[in-house]
Amino acid sequence: MRNLLxxxxxxxxxxxxxPTEALMASIREESFxxxxxxxxxxxxxxxxxxxxLTQEIDRLQPDxxxxxxxxxxxxxxxxxxxxxxxxxxxxGAAYGDNAGNRPQDEPIRAGGPDGLLAxxxxxxxxxxxxxxxxxxxxSDTAGLFICNNTMYAALDRIRQSGSHxxxxxxHFPASTELALDKPxxxxxxxxxxxxxxxxxxxxxxxxxxxxx
Amino acid sequence: MRNLLxxxxxxxxxxxxxPTEALMASIREESFxxxxxxxxxxxxxxxxxxxxLTQEIDRLQPDxxxxxxxxxxxxxxxxxxxxxxxxxxxxGAAYGDNAGNRPQDEPIRAGGPDGLLAxxxxxxxxxxxxxxxxxxxxSDTAGLFICNNTMYAALDRIRQSGSHxxxxxxHFPASTELALDKPxxxxxxxxxxxxxxxxxxxxxxxxxxxxx
Amino acid sequence: MRNLLxxxxxxxxxxxxxPTEALMASIREESFxxxxxxxxxxxxxxxxxxxxLTQEIDRLQPDxxxxxxxxxxxxxxxxxxxxxxxxxxxxGAAYGDNAGNRPQDEPIRAGGPDGLLAxxxxxxxxxxxxxxxxxxxxSDTAGLFICNNTMYAALDRIRQSGSHxxxxxxHFPASTELALDKPxxxxxxxxxxxxxxxxxxxxxxxxxxxxx
Amino acid sequence: MRNLLxxxxxxxxxxxxxPTEALMASIREESFxxxxxxxxxxxxxxxxxxxxLTQEIDRLQPDxxxxxxxxxxxxxxxxxxxxxxxxxxxxGAAYGDNAGNRPQDEPIRAGGPDGLLAxxxxxxxxxxxxxxxxxxxxSDTAGLFICNNTMYAALDRIRQSGSHxxxxxxHFPASTELALDKPxxxxxxxxxxxxxxxxxxxxxxxxxxxxx
Numbered sequence: 001m002r003n004l005l006x007x008x009x010x011x012x013x014x015x016x017x018x019p020t021e022a023l024m025a026s027i028r029e030e031s032f033x034x035x036x037x038x039x040x041x042x043x044x045x046x047x048x049x050x051x052x053l054t055q056e057i058d059r060l061q062p063d064x065x066x067x068x069x070x071x072x073x074x075x076x077x078x079x080x081x082x083x084x085x086x087x088x089x090x091x092g093a094a095y096g097d098n099a100g101n102r103p104q105d106e107p108i109r110a111g112g113p114d115g116l117l118a119x120x121x122x123x124x125x126x127x128x129x130x131x132x133x134x135x136x137x138x139s140d141t142a143g144l145f146i147c148n149n150t151m152y153a154a155l156d157r158i159r160q161s162g163s164h165x166x167x168x169x170x171h172f173p174a175s176t177e178l179a180l181d182k183p184x185x186x187x188x189x190x191x192x193x194x195x196x197x198x199x200x201x202x203x204x205x206x207x208x209x210x211x212x
Numbered sequence: 213m214r215n216l217l218x219x220x221x222x223x224x225x226x227x228x229x230x231p232t233e234a235l236m237a238s239i240r241e242e243s244f245x246x247x248x249x250x251x252x253x254x255x256x257x258x259x260x261x262x263x264x265l266t267q268e269i270d271r272l273q274p275d276x277x278x279x280x281x282x283x284x285x286x287x288x289x290x291x292x293x294x295x296x297x298x299x300x301x302x303x304g305a306a307y308g309d310n311a312g313n314r315p316q317d318e319p320i321r322a323g324g325p326d327g328l329l330a331x332x333x334x335x336x337x338x339x340x341x342x343x344x345x346x347x348x349x350x351s352d353t354a355g356l357f358i359c360n361n362t363m364y365a366a367l368d369r370i371r372q373s374g375s376h377x378x379x380x381x382x383h384f385p386a387s388t389e390l391a392l393d394k395p396x397x398x399x400x401x402x403x404x405x406x407x408x409x410x411x412x413x414x415x416x417x418x419x420x421x422x423x424x
Numbered sequence: 425m426r427n428l429l430x431x432x433x434x435x436x437x438x439x440x441x442x443p444t445e446a447l448m449a450s451i452r453e454e455s456f457x458x459x460x461x462x463x464x465x466x467x468x469x470x471x472x473x474x475x476x477l478t479q480e481i482d483r484l485q486p487d488x489x490x491x492x493x494x495x496x497x498x499x500x501x502x503x504x505x506x507x508x509x510x511x512x513x514x515x516g517a518a519y520g521d522n523a524g525n526r527p528q529d530e531p532i533r534a535g536g537p538d539g540l541l542a543x544x545x546x547x548x549x550x551x552x553x554x555x556x557x558x559x560x561x562x563s564d565t566a567g568l569f570i571c572n573n574t575m576y577a578a579l580d581r582i583r584q585s586g587s588h589x590x591x592x593x594x595h596f597p598a599s600t601e602l603a604l605d606k607p608x609x610x611x612x613x614x615x616x617x618x619x620x621x622x623x624x625x626x627x628x629x630x631x632x633x634x635x636x
Numbered sequence: 637m638r639n640l641l642x643x644x645x646x647x648x649x650x651x652x653x654x655p656t657e658a659l660m661a662s663i664r665e666e667s668f669x670x671x672x673x674x675x676x677x678x679x680x681x682x683x684x685x686x687x688x689l690t691q692e693i694d695r696l697q698p699d700x701x702x703x704x705x706x707x708x709x710x711x712x713x714x715x716x717x718x719x720x721x722x723x724x725x726x727x728g729a730a731y732g733d734n735a736g737n738r739p740q741d742e743p744i745r746a747g748g749p750d751g752l753l754a755x756x757x758x759x760x761x762x763x764x765x766x767x768x769x770x771x772x773x774x775s776d777t778a779g780l781f782i783c784n785n786t787m788y789a790a791l792d793r794i795r796q797s798g799s800h801x802x803x804x805x806x807h808f809p810a811s812t813e814l815a816l817d818k819p820x821x822x823x824x825x826x827x828x829x830x831x832x833x834x835x836x837x838x839x840x841x842x843x844x845x846x847x848x
Contacts, residue, residue, distance in 0.1 A: 076395040081780075082751055084718050090773065092605055105759055115718055115751015123741055130392050137395035137726065141777035144717075176400070180342050181516055183288040183349035186398035188388070293568075294508050294539055302561065304817055317547055327506055327539015335529055349514065353565035356505075393728055500819040554816050561819035600824070604766050607712040607773035610822035612812070 002035040002208060004201060005062040007053060009069055009146065012044035013095045019175040019193055020068040026194045027201070035205050038062065044098040044146050046087055050108070050153030057157055057165075064166040064204045065154045066120065068197060069147035071139075071171035072178070075186040077129055077196040078139035079122035080169040083152035085112045088144040097146055108152045116155040120168030120200075121207040128203045134196050135188070142169055166207065170200055214247040214420060216413060217274040219265060221281055221358065224256035225307045231387040231405055232280040238406045239413070247417050250274065256310040256358050258299050262320070262365030269369055269377075276378040276416045277366045278332065280409060281359035283351075283383035284390070287398040289341055289408040290351035291334035292381040295364035297324045300356040309358055320364045328367040332380030332412075333419040340415045346408050347400070354381055378419065382412055426459040426632060428625060429486040431477060433493055433570065436468035437519045443599040443617055444492040450618045451625070459629050462486065468522040468570045470511050474532070474577030481581055481589075488590040488628045489578045490544065492621060493571035495563075495595035496602070499610040501553055501620040502563035503546035504593040507576035509536045512568040521570055532576045540579040544592030544624075545631040552627045558620050559612070566593055590631065594624055638671040638844060640837060641698040643689060645705055645782065648680035649731045655811040655829055656704040662830045663837070671841050674698065680734040680782050682723050686744070686789030693793055693801075700802040700840045701790045702756065704833060705783035707775075707807035708814070711822040713765055713832040714775035715758035716805040719788035721748045724780040733782055744788045752791040756804030757843040761836045770832050771824070778805055802843065806836055 006027060008020030024039040040056050042049045057065060071078065089102040096102040122138055129136035142148040151169035158165045172193050179187035218239060220232030236251040252268050254261045269277060283290065301314040308314040334350050341348035354360040363381035370377045384405050391399035430451060432444030448463040464480050466473045481489060495502065513526040520526040546562050553560035566572040575593035582589045596617050603611035642663060644656030660675040676692050678685045693701060707714065725738040732738040758774055765772035778784040787805035794801045808829050815823035 075391065075398045078395075081722065082720050084751060084776065085753070086717065086776075088774070088776075090607075092607070113750060114753040115720060115749070117721070117750040133388060133392065135388055135391040135395050135397075135399055138724075140720065140722075140724075140780055144776055176345060176347055176404070179287065179347040180345065183290075183347050183514075183516070185347075186287045187347055187400070189401060189404065192388070192401065293510065296506050296539060296564065297541070298505065300562075300564075302819075304819070325538060326541040327508060327537070329509070329538040350512075352508065352512075352568055356564055395726075395728070499815065499822045502819075557812060557816065559812055559815040559819050559821075559823055600769060600771055600828070603711065603771040604769065607714075607771050609771075610711045611771055611824070613825060613828065616812070616825065 002205060003038065003060055003062040004035055004204065005038050005040060005056060005060055005065045006201065007040045007042050007067045009042050009044050012098050015178065017178060018070050019172055019178065019190055020070055022190060023068055023194060023197050027197055030198055032201060032205060037201065042150060046097050046101045046103060046146065046149055049146050049150045053150055054153055054157040057154065062165055063208055064120065066200060066204060067150050067154060067169045069169065069171055070174065072174045072185060074171060074173045076135035076137045076173065078137055078171045079118065079120065079125050080139050080142040080151060080171060081118055081122060082140065083116045083142060083148050083155055084144060085109065085114050085152060086144050087149055108149055109156060112156055116152060118168035119155065119166045120204060122168060124207060125200045125203045128199050129196055132195065132199050134192055139171060142171065147171065166204060172196065214417060215250065215272055215274040216247055216416065217250045217252060217268060217272055217277045218413065219252045219254050219279045221254050221256050224310050227390065229390060230282050231384055231390065231402055232282055234402060235280055235406060235409050239409055242410055244413060244417060249413065254362060258309050258313050258315060258358065258361055261358050261362045265362055266365055266369045269366065274377055275420055276332065278412060278416060279362050279366060279381045281381065281383055282386065284386045284397060286383060286385045288347035288349045288385065290349055290383045291330065291332065291337050292351050292354040292363060292383060293330055293334060294352065295328045295354060295360050295367055296356060297321065297326050297364060298356050299361055320361055321368060324368055328364060330380035331367065331378045332416060334380060336419060337412045337415045340411050341408055344407065344411050346404055351383060354383065359383065378416060426629060427462065427484055427486040428459055428628065429462045429464060429480060429484055429489045430625065431464045431466050431491045433466050433468050436522050439602065441602060442494050443596055443602065443614055444494055446614060447492055447618060447621050451621055454622055456625060456629060461625065466574060470521050470525050470527060470570065470573055473570050473574045477574055478577055478581040481578065486589055487632055488544065490624060490628060491574050491578060491593045493593065493595055494598065496598045496609060498595060498597045500559035500561045500597065502561055502595045503542065503544065503549050504563050504566040504575060504595060505542055505546060506564065507540045507566060507572055507579055508568060509533065509538050509576060510568050511573055532573055533580060536580055540576060542592035543579065543590045544628060546592060548631060549624045549627045552623050553620055556619065556623050558616055563595060566595065571595065590628060596620065638841060639674065639696055639698040640671055640840065641674050641676060641692060641696055641701045642837065643676045643678050643703045645678050645680050648734050651814065653814060654706050655808055655814065655826055656706055658826060659704055659830060659833050663833055666834055668837060668841060673837065678786060682733050682737050682739060682782065682785055685782050685786045689786055690789055690793040693790065698801055699844055702836060702840060703786050703790060703805045705805065705807055706810065708810045708821060710807060710809045712771035712773045712809065714773055714807045715754065715756065715761050716775050716778040716787060716807060717754055717758060718776065719752045719778060719784055719791055720780060721745065721750050721788060722780050723785055744785055745792060748792055752788060754804035755791065755802045756840060758804060760843060761839045764835050764839045765832055768831065768835050770828055775807060778807065783807065802840060
């Protein structure tokens with residue numbers, strides 16, 4: 001039996017909703033043969049997000065960690081290629097994290113690797129998403145906000161523990177619900193975001209099977 | 213019994229598909245009590261689009277004309293506010309119309325009004341779309357390509373004929389099918405575009421009923 | 425001797441500066457043979473902007489009216505093609521006018537023409553700007569905020585008065601000074617915006633000479 | 637005497653010009669007390685760009701390497717934070733490199749670090765640019781095209797050689813000359829791009845002095 005840890009985030013930046021929070025609820029209703037899906041909602045706070053996630057990784061020893069976040073403004077579902085050892089909120093940014101932190105150019109782990117490439121099968125996921133009719137592209141930056149912090153922490157902990165677990169991060173565009181008040185915001189329906197997560201999980205499980 | 217004329221366009225600009233072509237097929241499957249929906253596919257050619265449309269308006273004497281077009285790059289369903297008496301393809305544009313025309317600063321009808329406001333209930337349609345969970349906004353420019361040519365021609369003909377028919381134009385974002393090869397393109401699923409057209413027709417019919 | 429009326433706006437939307445305010449000061453330092461340039465700073469308030477401008481048109485009886493405004497987010501200097509008989513601030517807009525007004529779908533002049541095309545030589549201006557090395561394009565919408573209100577009022581008053589004065593509106597991108605705090609905002613240096621205004625005035629004067 | 641190696645690129649993607657090519661010519665006309673500036677024009681070809689650059693690094697043993705590239709579409713001068721060990725041209729991209737290569741998900745150096753943070757004083761450069769009135773921001777992705785290949789190669793070679801040279805990459809927006817045919821493209825005048833490079837070099841030299 002495979003253990004998969006799938007994470008989402010609470011709302012942030014003044015939004016009432018975060019589509020990845022609803023994804024955690026809806027994906028639990030799905031069944032994936034041979035696998036147990038564990039979901040976890042993470043706080044949008046630098047450091048805390050990583051600590052909460054790595055505790056769960058240590059406890060569950062999952063075969064794969066698939067973190068999900070919102071990237072308002074993107075038009076497609078975007079598996080991230082790399083996490084960077086830096087936390088930064090640009091000077092002009094509209095908001096900091098949910099605790100008000102606005103770090104500048106700080107490392108996530110002093111002495112840690114500068115960057116860590118995703119070990120999830122991101123190309124496979126991207127191609128399967130498109131085959132399923134879902135706009136998708138690999139992204140080359142997860143930003144330097146909470147999403148990158150979370151992705152870096154997962155990859156770094158797994159690497160340090162000697163585990164072979166796959167890990168990575170998928171950014172989702174705004175849901176149409178979010179876009180109703182901001183008609184200039186690209187969006188996809190929540191049901192399509194759910195389908196995208198299902199595809200990503202299935203491809204991750206298939207990859208694990210093939211690597212066995 | 214109300215007569216509604218609903219129009220879409222053939223593909224253009226090198227695209228294989230135009231989501232408004234599929235909309236014409238799918239909307240014919242719907243029924244609207246007390247109304248007959250006539251659909252018409254228009255050519256993406258300056259002048260021809262208008263001639264074909266006004267012939268059909270003269271023949272059908274519809275109670276309302278609702279033209280549909282693709283605005284790739286938009287994020288929401290956008291009823292247009294105004295048609296302008298000009299045809300123009302910017303010098304650096306990637307393509308002209310499907311006959312290769314690239315007019316510059318030419319009037320649609322010499323001596324015609326500079327602009328013509330939509331007579332469709334665009335605010336009502338926009339609000340009903342949002343209430344239905346569909347991103348929507350009123351647009352203040354339909355561009356100066358075929359869509360504007362078509363909208364101007366409908367409003368101008370109806371005005372000149374002394375008819376009280378409502379008329380206007382709705383721009384649709386790319387469908388997700390179109391966006392699969394261009395992951396930077398905002399899109400909504402074709403099924404949501406269909407729902408949007410259904411809402412727009414229903415609101416137009418309701419407006420006609422209230423004005424009776 | 426030609427009389428030209430050139431207008432700019434006070435800051436709005438929370439900005440400290442409006443590059444068109446500085447343009448009014450700097451253009452007064454330039455001399456244009458055979459012409460007197462009158463500058464006027466307009467309030468960013470619906471209605472008031474138009475009243476202030478039409479009073480000055482009535483008083484000066486200028487040969488041409490060239491209104492200037494800021495369109496933050498644009499990348500080029502954009503002469504506007506048409507003014508629309510509508511005032512509208514979208515529901516989700518970050519700010520109303522400087523008096524807090526947020527009209528919805530209101531006409532500028534009830535019974536006025538739906539649209540009024542610029543009578544300034546906008547294509548000539550656009551081409552001269554590019555020849556001078558300044559990014560330029562004709563814009564097909566001035567929005568429905570104060571800039572459109574101003575442009576409509578100028579064209580409408582001149583048309584009603586039977587004058588042959590040329591009139592129109594030029595939107596300028598943000599100045600680099602404005603963009604320093606918002607590095608995602610396209611901008612051009614204030615000195616280039618000044619050069620653009622000088623070119624636009626010269627082309628307007630040349631057009632007046634040729635029409636004589 | 638400090639040795640600085642400053643690089644630009646030949647045109648690519650169908651453009652006639654690359655503003656960083658002209659920057660190499662214009663910066664040679666400037667003098668920086670206590671420093672010799674060596675300029676190098678690199679080919680826009682995967683692998684070749686890196687080989688040509690690392691040969692010059694080995695030969696010159698510079699105190700700092702400052703690579704310059706064009707990022708058409710950006711609005712500000714953007715020092716890059718990190719180089720990624722990957723080469724990728726997205727499936728739908730309009731062009732490959734100047735030799736027609738379109739790698740997918742390939743490492744720059746197999747077994748090399750996943751990412752390498754810039755060692756140039758990027759925050760200091762960004763702040764000095766803004767203080768000089770030039771829009772600037774730190775960028776968190778240099779893409780995965782030639783620019784990233786070049787930046788990674790410089791940082792990797794310097795790290796492997798045990799040198800303490802500073803290295804990094806600065807992306808420049810389109811010059812206004814480039815934007816004349818594409819009025820939707822954000823741009824800054826070539827003279828401002830030149831000033832930006834001068835500021836970046838001065839700050840790099842000041843950093844070297846302080847670290848002495």
